[in-house]
Amino acid sequence: MHSWTDTLRFAFQPVVNLRTGGVAALEILARPESGDILAEARRDPELDGRLVVSALRAAVRKETMLPLHINVFAATLADLGGLTPLRDAVREAGRMPWEVTLDVVPPFAHVPQQALLEAVAALRGQGFRISADGIGDGDVPLRLLTDLAPDLLKLDASLLARPAAVRAMRTLCEQLGALLSVEGVETELQCAAAMSAGAQLAQGELFAPPARIPMADVYVPPRSPAHGAVPRSDPSVREFVRPAALLPVTASAGQVRALLTCSPDVSGVLLVDQAGVPVRSVHRSRFLLTMSGRYGHALYADRPAVKLGDPPRTVGVDATAWEVLDVVAVGGRDRTSDDVAVVDHYGRCVGVVRLADLVRALAETRVEEAAGLNPLTRLPGSDAITGEVDRRIADGRGFALSWLDIDHFKQVNDSAGFAAGDELIRSVGRALQQAVTGHARVGHIGGDDFLVLADEEGLQPLVAAVLEAPWSAGGRPVTLSLATVVCPPGSVSDHRQAAACLAPLKKAAKSLSGASWVLGRAGLPGLEVRRGSGATPAQAGYAAAEPLG
The missing domain is CATH 3.10.580.10 (CBS-domain)
Structure with missing residues (x-):
């Protein structure tokens, strides 16, 4: 009598690192020559567990050193409480558990969630890595997905037609410390969309089809400047990890x-x-x-x-x-x-x-950033700052957004000349950079206007550097105006709302005499005049009782 193993073969499909263009891992796919053993495994956890071990041994026979991705049904993990035979097989093969990623695949309906979470925790404790598979084409509940806290999320390529959903998954990955992968990529347009969405990994027919012999060479379309990855101020090392020998x-x-x-x-x-x-x-x-x-x-x-x-x-x-x-x-x-x-x-x-x-990657990032630098101060423009604001909002972090400009700057140019005006702008920009180095972002948004993104506790060095210092142009004293809106977590939905909160504060600061600083808090009425004198905020057209935002 023939065993089910007699007609079962395995194929290997590369998981590609979109940053490096190299093969990051191999997913092992069961390819039965007859029957539907996968449908049987879906109903029989013991059979599915044996399939997982067989997949590992098939990879060992190919003598590949690449990390492995092996599929397992969610119900199998919940029912068996883990995969003890897999741990033994990994040890016998001379591999390390953390070289194996278990792709937990749907369906999740009717799977005891607590049992699944306990099984995943046990496997993770042994060193195995966990991937949530079939996102966008499966039935994984969002709450369960966050509780699983996978090391990798695998999105179905069909989700690329819904960019907002992919961006949401990218944000979730950043919160969980997970990587984002896209499965089923078949066209260069899909690859570009995956890169643009910030996916670090991908697999599909475009790169290499599943094959009986593991492939080391894959095709990765050249990166287009118009479809670069989502810019990040500090790229994670996870994006560049290669398999280790x-x-x-x-x-x-x-x-x-x-x-x-x-x-x-x-x-x-x-x-x-x-x-x-x-x-x-x-x-x-x-x-x-x-x-x-x-x-x-x-x-x-x-x-x-x-x-x-x-x-x-x-x-x-x-x-x-x-x-x-x-x-x-x-x-x-x-x-x-x-x-x-x-x-x-x-x-x-x-x-x-x-x-x-x-x-290579950091040089590309710097080239992209350089394209947006202000030629006068070499500071980034508004896009860099507003992008960082949106990242902080997505991360649930509070921040303080400040706008600063030079009072009566047109008169400075008219009386002292544009060269003196340009040098004054450069000097203010340098002072801002030196004051916030390492804990804030400074942007020059045009003319004599600057934006500063910082934590609230980092505001005092900023004030001391720009408002307490004596400024002059062509021998004439010059003052600056500063407006700050403090945005606690959840108080604003995006950078546009933060800017809307900042606008009346800017107007109030400009209405004051001398070096001025006005501070408000998003969602709360009123403002604080911390420096400056003269016209009151009400006289400036600001309704002090109206909440910001």
Whole structure:
């Protein structure tokens, strides 16, 4: 009697990193030659659990070092309370649990949610990574999705036709610390839409179809400036993570050499302990140079590879790309090309980052930002500030948005000349930058107008720098006006509403004599005149009893 395994085959489809263009992982797909074993597995958790183990073993037979994505029905996890056979199979294969991502697939209807959450927590505690699959084409409840707190969300490509929904999922991912992937990408237009929406990963026929042999080369359309990824002030290291080549810390130099020889794309090997914590980093070029030297193979082949490694450079999975560059900058110049290991909260390696990927992406970001810089002050324009305002609102963070300008600036230009006026604007811009370095954003929105985005506690250094300093142009004293609206979490819905709250405060500040500062709070009536004298806000046409916004 034939077993169901006799007619079951598996195909492998690459999961592509849209930032680097490289293959980030392989999803393993069951391909039965007859019957509908997947429909049976949906009804039979024990069968589905055996399918998961079979998928892992199929990947092991292909000798791929890439991380693996394996599908499992949500009901299977809830019913079995975890996948003990999978944990044993991973150990037997010599792989690490965190190299395996479990794609939890629909249906979710009638699945005991508490049992599912407990099973996911147990698997995550063992080191497995969790993906929520079928978003947009399945029935996963939004509340359950947030409770699962997956490491990865996989959207169906059909959702790309609804950009608002994709942006909402991107915001949710940022809240959860998860990556966003799009499945079923078939056209370059869909790929561009995925990039524009800020997805970091994707898979589909466009890049590579499922195949019996894992594919290392994929097609990724060139990035179009019109469809760049959602700009972020501090790109996350998660966007650049590549699969790591891992060997146990007990590996010999000969084993490392064999791995590097068979894998020309591997730039280095990390030697890890039993928990998956990097202990030593072996750089490809330096290692092979030592091994190829006179008597090198005879001297080192059977010796522990740790003797030829260096202390690993590591960053946390929550680090930014700029923090990775800080790590690279520390140490000798001979190690600037070393991979940087990315570790989770337990210190276990989840991948590596290559310096070239970071430099390329950050350079693109800087080019995009430069296009929006004001040519006079080299400060970003309003788009950069309003975009950051919207991100803070989406993150549920409070902020203080300030507008500042130079009083009677036309008279400054008329009396002192435009060159003196330009120098005054540059000086104010420099003072603002120096006052808020590291904890606020400054934008020059045209003419003598500036925007500053900061936390409320960061306002005092700003005031001291621009309102308490003496300003002059062509020997004539000059004063500045500052208006601030403090927006607690939930008080405004977007940057437009914040700007609407700021407008009457600006009018009130301009009505005062001398250096002035007016502060209001979104959603609350009234304002505070913290500096300045002369006309009252009511005389300026401001209704003090009317709530801002």
